[in-house]
Amino acid sequence: MDEWVPVDLIHLSDGREVSLVLRTVERHEAGRARVRADCQITTDFVKARLETNIWLDHLEEWEEALRRLSAGEDASWPQGSRGLELYFHPHENGWLSISVHDPDRLTLALGLEPTPEWIDEHEANLQRLRDACGES
DSSP states (O other): OOOOOOOEEEEEEOSSSOEEEEEEOSOOOTTOSEEEEEEEEEOSSOEEEEEEEEEGGGHHHHHHHHHHHHTTOOEEESTTOSSOEEEEEEOTTSOEEEEEEETTTEEEEEEEOOOTTHHHHHHHHHHHHHHHTTOO
């Protein structure tokens, strides 16, 4: 059996002190609608780890959110979720404002300047997760 490797669906960082990572924490089990994940947020004043789920039926929404962000539009993901929700606002100067909202635990806003290739990298992350979950 292949060794399991966590997949980062989202990995945004300014290369210094600010980052947002949504990482799988277990191998996807066939027939399950979700995979367990951690959302890790780091700033110079906050370090948070939220246990959450990545619902496989929300992956198309993430793909659409990446399309919107690529066009310079705001996006949120997942839509209508009761749990963790992420809101993204791209700025013309390359900065990205992000709001992390979990109704039971945390609301936090942060800003960072991701690499110019961040959309392409996240499309590749999405495909890695789909492959790992047999969703290709």
